[in-house]
Amino acid sequence: MKKHQWMATLLSLICTGLGMFYIGTPGMIIGGMLLMALQGAALFIFFMTLGYLGLIIGPLAIGIHIIGLIIPVLYFSYRSPRKPMFDEKRRRQLSSPWKIVVRTIIGLALFAGSIYAGYTWGSAPFMKTAAEKREVQEAAESYLEQKYNEPFKVTDVDYTWxxxxxNLTAHPEKAPELEFTLSSNDxxxxxxxxxxxxxxxxxxxxRDRLKPxxxxxxxxxxxxxxxVFAGSDTVERDYSRLANNADGDVSQNVRLIVFADLTADNLAQEKERVLELIRRLPSVTVPGETDLTIDxxxxxLKTPESVKKVEQDIDDMKGKTSTYSFRVFDISDITSADDIEIRGLE
Structure with a gap:
């Protein structure tokens, strides 16, 4: 079976060294294995250094791939006028169809193995096994149930080497929409x-008290x-009673999204509305510092779809561009509309 340069080139483009396995001479097979091993080693080093050597490893891996592409091209381009029998031997060497198929499969397997080994061995020191993560998950669920006397479900476990x-994400089993975070050591x-x-x-x-x-x-x-943040370790679920159990150290962050077309003509009116909001916020918050942000x-942009998303998660508007913004770190600093700065963002 005649071996074609275009096939060797295509295989070399797909996988490093695969075209050399297709050619099938002992030297080509050994060379292909070396290139694959080098690429696996580069990947191993990349993960071992957490990607910090990417500027070096990236070009190196590309260079190895290019070498694997050039060698088959040179092989088919080389001719020896003094040794025509050598050219014929090279053409027929290991060229039966089943041998070509076997070599190609072996090359694919070695390439996949080198990539898998490099990724697995290289990333292993920075990752945790499923069993280790399950241990942390079960410990977190047990901790939460004992602390709050209700069942919880940990939905995500991320390890930071x-x-x-x-870093874990969890929610009460009875209120899956109330997601929160917690931490664990290793x-x-x-x-x-x-x-x-x-x-x-x-x-x-x-938020429910603020809605009216x-x-x-x-x-x-x-x-x-x-x-809401409170400086006490007391397990108090009722927000309205928080001031009595937090040693007076309570801070509240309120963030609003408002769908309105602000212009120079109605900006003063909007400042008065914000001032009224600030004056009335203490009637729904507990004593303490209140931070207010309005985007x-x-x-x-207010459509049924966007409203549904915002009601579930206000951060769903991050893909959209706000037009104006207001921020005050403590609403007690605002005494008049002159203190309110609504900044244009366009």
Missing amino acids: AIGSY ASPPAISNDTYLNQLWGQQL LLDELYPDQAFGEAY YYAAD
Whole structure:
């Protein structure tokens, strides 16, 4: 069976060294194996250094691939006028169809093996096994259930090698929409910490208390979310009673999205509306510091689909461009409309 240069070139483009396996001489097979091993080693080094040597490893891997492409081209281009029998021997050497198929399959397997080995061995020091992650998941669920006396489900477990810790996402089984985060070290048994369950729960309650005020000041225009931090370790689920159990150290972050077309003509009116909101916020928040952010979007972006997304997760508007923005880190700093700066972003 005659071997074709175009086939060797195509195979070399697909996989490093595969065209050399197709040619099939002992030297070509050995050379192809070396190129694959070098590419696997490059991948191993890339992961071992967390990608920091990417500027070196990337060109090196491409260079190995190009070498694997050039060698078959040179093989078919070389002719020896003094040794015609040598050319004929090379043409027929290991050229039966079944041998070509076997060599090609072996080459594919070696290429896949080199890539898999480089990825597996290179990334292993920076990853955790499924069993190790399951241990952390079960420890976190047990910790939460004991702390809050209700069942929880951990849905995501991410390990960060650089700091030797896990970042987890969880929610109460009875309220899957209330997702929160927590952390764990990589010890055995794991030590769970920094859960934000109550922060999210209080924020949800504050958002519900805030809704009537928004409906009054921004009818069918504003959507909000809240996050609450308290400096006490007391397990208090009721946001309205938080001030009595947090040693007075409570901070609240309120973020609004408002669909409105602000212009120079109505900007002063909007400042008065924001001032009214700030004056009335203490009636729905507990005593403490309140941070307020308002992002304004064009009115025509308010569609049934966008409203549904924002009600579920206010961050779904990140793909859209806001037109104006207002931010104050403590609403007690605002005493008049002159203190309010609504910045244009276009």
